[in-house]
Amino acid sequence: MRSPEAKARLKAVSYGQQKVVDAPVTFIICGTLAAHEQLPHALQPSVDAGIMDQSMFDGWVSMAKESHPDNPQLQRDEAFRSASLAAMTLMFAAQGMGLSTGSMSGFDPLGVAREFELAATEMPVILVTVGYPAPGNWPQKPRKPLDEVIEFA
Numbered sequence: 001m002r003s004p005e006a007k008a009r010l011k012a013v014s015y016g017q018q019k020v021v022d023a024p025v026t027f028i029i030c031g032t033l034a035a036h037e038q039l040p041h042a043l044q045p046s047v048d049a050g051i052m053d054q055s056m057f058d059g060w061v062s063m064a065k066e067s068h069p070d071n072p073q074l075q076r077d078e079a080f081r082s083a084s085l086a087a088m089t090l091m092f093a094a095q096g097m098g099l100s101t102g103s104m105s106g107f108d109p110l111g112v113a114r115e116f117e118l119a120a121t122e123m124p125v126i127l128v129t130v131g132y133p134a135p136g137n138w139p140q141k142p143r144k145p146l147d148e149v150i151e152f153a
């Protein structure tokens with residue numbers, strides 16, 4: 001989202017949050033539903049490169065075909081997992097370039113899908129604003145101690 005027109009449309013479906021207009025760019029990070037349909041296409045290059053053999057390819061594709069089609073919850077879970085990883089990677093990459101990011105779940109997913117003509121299999125998971133740190137920005141808020149968020153079994 002870079003043009004003023006697209007930013008205005010995004011703001012309207014993001015509860016009026018001004019940051020999507022102020023940021024030079026906002027990414028709509030989408031997860032893919034029915035990802036099993038794309039799996040053969042996604043794995044084929046690994047077979048061609050000799051990284052994966054045909055029996056592994058066949059096994060993975062048939063496993064996905066068995067488990068995914070009738071399980072919308074699983075499809076949604078996988079979409080959220082993949083999109084969350086993509087969002088965090090984007091945020092770290094931006095930070096590495098000296099930029100600031102803001103993750104946002106404050107948007108109407110149906111509105112975003114409608115405004116940006118997302119395919120039925122594209123689920124908007126999170127918005128990430130990227131830009132330059134503004135003077136007077138909040139400092140990073142305190143983090144929980146590690147032992148509160150990690151448990152070894």
Ligand SMILES: Cc1cc2nc3c(=O)[nH]c(=O)nc-3n(C[C@H](O)[C@H](O)[C@H](O)COP(=O)(O)O)c2cc1C
Pocket residue numbers: 017102103104105106107138139140141
């Ligand atoms: C999943 C998620 C959704 C968020 N959604 C919004 C949002 O819609 N609007 C907003 O202003 N902040 C939102 N935030 C908070 C900001 O992204 C916040 O600035 C961010 O957590 C960075 O703060 P910190 O690094 O100081 O903890 C969200 C945070 C998370 C983790």
